[in-house]
Amino acid sequence: MKKILSLAVTAALTLSLAACGSNSGNSSSPAPTDSSNTPANSTPSTETRTLKLAALETAYGADVWKEITAAFEKVTPGVKVETTIDKNIEDVIGPGMKSGDFPDVIHLATGQKKALTETFVKDNNLTDLTDVLSMTIPGESVTVKDKLIPGFTDTTITNPYGDGKTFLMPMFYSPTGLFYNAGLFEQKGWAVPTTWDEMWALGDKAKAEGIALFSYPTTGYFDSFFYALLNEVGGADFFTKATSYSEGIWQTSEATQVFDLITKLASYTEKTVPANANKDNFTKNQQLILDNKALFMPNGTWVVGEMSKAPRADGFKWGFTALPAVAAGGDSYSYTFFEQIWVPAKAENADLAKQFIAYLYSDEAAAIFAKVGAVQPIKDMSSKLDGDNKLFYSIYDNGAKASMGAFATTDPVEGVNISDNVFGSIDSLVTGAKTQQQWVEEITKASDALRGALK
Secondary structure (H helix, E strand, O other): OHHHHHHHHHOOOOOOOOOOOOOOOOOOOOOOOOHHHOOOOOOOOOOOEEEEEEEEOOOOOOHHHHHHHHHHHHHOOOEEEEEEEEOOHHHHHHHHHHOOOOOOEEEOOOOOOOOHHHHHHHOOOEOOOHHHHHOEOOOOOOEHHHHEOOOOOOOOOOOOOOOOOOOOEEEEEEEEEEEEEHHHHHHHOOOOOOEHHHHHHHHHHHHOOOOEEEOOOOHHHHHHHHHHHHHHHHHHHHHHHHHOOOOOHHHOHHHHHHHHHHHHHHHOEOOOHHHHOOOOOHHHHHHHHHOOOEEEEEEEOOHHHHOOOOOOOOOOOEEEEOOOEOOOOOOOEEEEEEEEEEOEOOOOOHHHHHHHHHHOOOHHHHHHHHOOOOOOOEOOHHHHOOHHHHHHHOOOOOOOEEEOOOOOOEOOOOOOOHHHHHOOOHHHHHHOOOOHHHHHHHHHHHHHHHHOOEO
16 A cells, blocks of 8 residues: 555665775776875875765665665775665664764655654755756766756755755655556547546546546545646646645635546546545555546556456556646646655765765666666656556656655644645545535645644
């Protein structure tokens, strides 16, 4: 289920690299040195520089980082990487940091239970990584910005202070969108809708054949759906205002359009879905797609493995698409979960850390990561993948824009949970227990309560 699997998807691998090296007799060139510390008329030192990397061990394993760091050492002679990889990386590196011993690079995503990354963000203890975007990737002739899929460094996660500066760099990602049975569409001669008007027309056509237009595992899956729709309707500025609880935002024409679309979609949803939209029966709602009882459902790439042993209709074949555009020629969005890598403000080797991060976007590094299923937001990376992953990760190569970010973090407000108010009410919209107006009023009330509690 998403809440379990997305933790693995959004977890960051942790390595702490610290090693005292001797002179590198095999290096093809001497390690860069600080000339200000070199005595006059002396030979520049060839002492090995050490980079300390810390990463959370996740489903990708620890060995992949060892292979990555070995490759980085080869492309940057005179550098030794010392890694610390652990499933409880926050506990491992925490005591050392309290005494002033900081890793140079930390691969640990936001959203972890102990919120170490969020703490560094809140305390302004991160190194500005904006210049990494303009760095030439070690071993290549292109810059990091040239390699990255647009949008991944324009988020409230990577740029947490709203000043246009990037403090967390994006790493492994998992796109979300609408999953369907491509085999059924081929059998029926149906085209995948590119606009919401086309979606409603297809819904009417499918209904005539006893097939619902829509299903969802649980209402929690509307987070990625809702965030993508906010971007489609109002763009990045509207998304930022909505997720930061701007006053009056839910009464704007853009917000009304979002609410109208979701309410209409609720009317096209298979009526049995709310009864099974829970942690025990959510796969029954996913099974509706495999049984040709519903056409689309919001989900992430993990659903393929989750339903790998489930029965399915003859000719079933996974299909995957971004949300339809609001109007012909408009933007289509797919939300993505992604991990981050960053540099503490007190890192001793911040410049070397930036060079290492730049290397992580090289073709060589990307190929190493891809072997264990860790895919980075690099342009055309999908062409190097196989099977279903090729389909899923090509979504941004085929014109969809990436949507990222979430409702802003606040201090606790008693009795208020914005996710419950926004997403948790979808079941009630489907059953008719709640009207669109009641839904909007609840969201507005929660947003107003959280505005003053922003961190």
